[in-house]
Amino acid sequence: MKIKGLIECDIVNCKTPCMTIEMPICKNFKCDKECGKPVCQNSSLASAKNIDIPINTIMEMYKKNPITQALCFQGLEPFDTWDDLLECITSFRTFTNDSIVIYTGYNKNEIPHYIKTLQQYPNIIVKFGRYIPNHNTKYEPLLGVRLASDNQYAEQIS
Numbered sequence: 061m062k063i064k065g066l067i068e069c070d071i072v073n074c075k076t077p078c079m080t081i082e083m084p085i086c087k088n089f090k091c092d093k094e095c096g097k098p099v100c101q102n103s104s105l106a107s108a109k110n111i112d113i114p115i116n117t118i119m120e121m122y123k124k125n126p127i128t129q130a131l132c133f134q135g136l137e138p139f140d141t142w143d144d145l146l147e148c149i150t151s152f153r154t155f156t157n158d159s160i161v162i163y164t165g166y167n168k169n170e171i172p173h174y175i176k177t178l179q180q181y182p183n184i185i186v187k188f189g190r191y192i193p194n195h196n197t198k199y200e201p202l203l204g205v206r207l208a209s210d211n212q213y214a215e216q217i218s
Contacts (some may be wrong), residue, residue: 061115061144064105064135068125072202073132074161075204079122081148082135084110091165091190099193101208105135112196115144115151123155134163139174146177153181161203161214163187168215179218 062091065082073080092098122128131152138145139162148158160183168175168188178184185202187210198210207213 061148062110062112062141064102064108064109064110066113066118068121069127070132071153073134073163073203074130074159076129076159077127078132078159078161079118079125080132080134081118081130083133083138083141083145084136085140086136086165087140091187091192094190095193099191101191103136103188106132115148115173118148119151119155122152128158129158130161132161132163137165138162139164139166142174149178149181149184159183159185161185161187165190182218183216184218185214185216187212189213191199 061150063081064083064084067080070078070080091121091173092101093169106157122131131199164186166188172215175186187203190211192211195211196207197208198212200207200214202214204215
C-alpha cells in the first residue's frame with residue numbers, strides 16, 4: 061500500500077487514540093478549485109515521498125499497540141485511493157471492530173457508492189465536507205475534535 065505517512069498513536073483526529081494513515085492522492089484538489097486559491101491544509105503531502113508499506117505490516121503494528129482504539133484515514137483524499145482504502149478496512153475487520161474514521165473532503169452526496177459499500181462493515185465514521193477558509197471552526201461531538209470549517213460534519217455510517 062502506498063501512503064504518505066503513518067502515525068502509530070495519534071490523539072488529534074478523534075476522541076480515542078488512533079493510528080492515522082496519511083493517504084497519498086487527491087485527484088482534483090476540490091477545496092482549492094472551489095475557493096479559487098490554494099487552501100488545502102494537507103497540500104504539503106502531495107510533494108512528500110510515498111512510502112510503500114504492506115497492509116499486513118500496518119495491521120500488525122496496530123495489534124501490537126495497547127493504546128490505539130481506532131484507525132483513521134486522512135491526509136490527502138482517502139476515497140481517491142479506493143482500492144487500498146477498502147483493502148485496508150477489510151483487513152482491519154478480520155481482527156477487530158474498533159472504530160474506523162475516514163476524513164474526506166467529499167460531500168456525502170458525491171460518493172454514495174462508496175458509502176453503500178462501507179456500510180457493510182461495522183463501526184465506520186466518515187467526516188464529510190470541504191475545507192472553506194474564513195469559516196468558523198466547529199466542534200464535532202462524534203469525533204470529539206474541532207473541525208476546520210462549520211460546514212464539515214461526521215456521521216456514523218455503520
